[in-house]
Amino acid sequence: MSVSFGVPRPRRGGVAAALARSRLGVPQVVFFVLAAAAPMTVVASAVPTAYAVTGLSGVPVAYAATAAVMVVFAVGYVAMSRHVVNAGSMYSYVAHALGPACGVAAAFVAVVAYNLMQIGLYGAFGVVTAATVSAVAGVGVSWWVWALGGWLLVAVLGLARVDLNGRVLGVLLVAEITVVVVFDTVMATHPAAGGGLALHGLAPGHLAVPGMAAILVGGIAGYVGVEATTVLAEETRDPGRTVAHATYTAIAVTAVLYAGSAWAMQTAAGPTQIIDAATRHGPELMFVLVDGHLPRLFVDVGRLLLVTSLFAALLAFHNMVARYLFALGREQVLPAALGRTSGRTGAPRLGSLAQTGVAGLVIVVYALAGLDPIVHLFFWLTVTGGLGVLILMTATSLAVLVYFRHDRRGESRWSTAFAPGVALNLLVFILGGTLIGFGDLLDAPPGSPARWALPGLYAAAVTAGLAWAAVLHRTRRHVYATVGAGADAATRPTTHPTPAVRKEIRR
Numbered sequence: 001m002s003v004s005f006g007v008p009r010p011r012r013g014g015v016a017a018a019l020a021r022s023r024l025g026v027p028q029v030v031f032f033v034l035a036a037a038a039p040m041t042v043v044a045s046a047v048p049t050a051y052a053v054t055g056l057s058g059v060p061v062a063y064a065a066t067a068a069v070m071v072v073f074a075v076g077y078v079a080m081s082r083h084v085v086n087a088g089s090m091y092s093y094v095a096h097a098l099g100p101a102c103g104v105a106a107a108f109v110a111v112v113a114y115n116l117m118q119i120g121l122y123g124a125f126g127v128v129t130a131a132t133v134s135a136v137a138g139v140g141v142s143w144w145v146w147a148l149g150g151w152l153l154v155a156v157l158g159l160a161r162v163d164l165n166g167r168v169l170g171v172l173l174v175a176e177i178t179v180v181v182v183f184d185t186v187m188a189t190h191p192a193a194g195g196g197l198a199l200h201g202l203a204p205g206h207l208a209v210p211g212m213a214a215i216l217v218g219g220i221a222g223y224v225g226v227e228a229t230t231v232l233a234e235e236t237r238d239p240g241r242t243v244a245h246a247t248y249t250a251i252a253v254t255a256v257l258y259a260g261s262a263w264a265m266q267t268a269a270g271p272t273q274i275i276d277a278a279t280r281h282g283p284e285l286m287f288v289l290v291d292g293h294l295p296r297l298f299v300d301v302g303r304l305l306l307v308t309s310l311f312a313a314l315l316a317f318h319n320m321v322a323r324y325l326f327a328l329g330r331e332q333v334l335p336a337a338l339g340r341t342s343g344r345t346g347a348p349r350l351g352s353l354a355q356t357g358v359a360g361l362v363i364v365v366y367a368l369a370g371l372d373p374i375v376h377l378f379f380w381l382t383v384t385g386g387l388g389v390l391i392l393m394t395a396t397s398l399a400v401l402v403y404f405r406h407d408r409r410g411e412s413r414w415s416t417a418f419a420p421g422v423a424l425n426l427l428v429f430i431l432g433g434t435l436i437g438f439g440d441l442l443d444a445p446p447g448s449p450a451r452w453a454l455p456g457l458y459a460a461a462v463t464a465g466l467a468w469a470a471v472l473h474r475t476r477r478h479v480y481a482t483v484g485a486g487a488d489a490a491t492r493p494t495t496h497p498t499p500a501v502r503k504e505i506r507r
Helices: 026-037 039-054 059-081 089-098 100-137 143-158 162-188 204-208 212-221 224-231 239-269 274-290 296-330 349-369 373-403 413-436 438-442 450-475 477-481 499-506
Strands: none
Touching: 026 039, 026 239, 039 059, 039 162, 039 212, 039 239, 039 274, 039 296, 059 089, 059 204, 059 212, 059 239, 059 373, 059 413, 089 100, 089 296, 089 373, 100 143, 100 296, 100 349, 100 373, 100 450, 143 296, 143 349, 143 373, 162 239, 162 274, 162 296, 204 212, 212 373, 212 413, 224 239, 224 373, 239 274, 274 296, 296 349, 349 373, 373 413, 373 438, 373 450, 413 438, 438 450, 450 477
C-alpha cells in the first residue's frame, strides 16, 4: 500500500533542466555499473569473508542464485525504464506508480543509502592504499591521508564530463577484470593437493542450509551498482536500448566474476580447507593462492589494482549520489540550486560538490575520533548502504506491478506481472531475513546502538520523506505534482497511473 494525498499529477510540468545528452553508450554505462560493483574488491574481500564468517562452502552457488534474483528483478526494472527516464530512477518509478509521497520517501532512502556506500568505501580505500604503499615503497602514512587524497581526486573527476569518467573507469576496469580472470584461471588449474575441480560448492542443496541468507544478502550488496544503468539513462545516446543491454551485460559479467572466483578459490584451497584458509588469510587469500604460480610482479600489480578497484567504486557511487541530488533539485523537492549543471561539462555541479562536502566531513570526523576505518567506516556503512538499496529494489518491484496493472503499455505480461511478482516475493524474503539478523550481520557487540541505529536511518528517511511530501502537498502543489517527472515533463506528457489505479492505491 502507498500513501497519496490526492493531488492530480499534471500531464505537463515545469521541470526542464537536463543533464548532458548522448554522451554514453552501452560500454560506458557498463563500466559505471561494474565500477560500483567493484569486482576486484568483492573477489578479494567479500568472498573470503563469506567463507570465513558463515563457515559454509556453498558460496559459489549462493552468488549464482543471487545473480538469478537480479535477472528476475531486472526484467520489470528494464521494462519500466522504457517509460520513465529520470536521473533518480528508482524513486521516480515509485513516484509514478505509488504516488508522489512514496516517491519522496524512496528518494530520501536512496540518498542515504548511496551516500553510505560511497563514504564507507573511503575507509577501505585509505587502509588498503596505506598497506600497499607501505609494502611496495616502505612508506608509512595514515589511512586518512590516502582517503583524503582519493576524496580530492573524486571531487575533481565528479565535476568533469561524464564520458571522461566513463573512460577512466573503463581503463581501470579492463585491467581489474583481466587480473581477476588470470587469477581465477591459475587457481582453477592448480587444484589443492589430491583434489580436482571443486564442484561441491556449486550444488543447489547448499541454498537450503541455515546461514545461507547472510551470503545472499552480501551477494545482493555486490550488485548495488545496477541502478547506474537507469541513473545515467538521460546521458545515453539511446536510453531504450542502452539500459536493457547494459543492465543484463553488467549482471552477467558480475555473476561470472563473483561465482567463478568463489569456485576457483575453493578449487585451489580445497573444499575441506577453504573455510580455514579464508579465516587465516582473509583478503590476502586470492594472492596467497596464486603466489608461486605467477611472477611476483603480476601479483603485486593485482594488489595495486585492488586500490584502483576501490577508487573506481568511489567514483561510480559519487556520480550516482550527485545525479540523485540533481534530480531532486531539478524537481525542487530539494533546493533548486542542486538541479543546475555545469555549462562547460554538463555535470551536476552543486550535487557533486554537496556529496564531496559530506564525504570529506565524515572522513575528518572518523580520523579525529580514532574510529576503526575498516569496521566502523567501511564495513558498517557499506552494509547499511546495501540494506537501503535492497529496500529500494523491493519498492521498485512493487512499483512495476502497480504501474502496469491496468495498462501494459505494449510490454509483455512476463515483464509487467510475472517476473516483477517473483522478484517482489524473493526480495521481501531476503529483506525480512536481513532486518531480523542485521545486528549479527554487522557483527556488532550485543547491546551496541549500531544494531538498531544504522537500520533506523531508513525509518528516519522514510518518515522525513513522507513528512516533507506532506509539506509540499500543502504549500507547493506544483512541486509535489512533478515528483519523479524528470526532464521530459516540460516537453511531453508524463506517464502516470490512471485515476482508477490511483484510487485503488489510496485504499
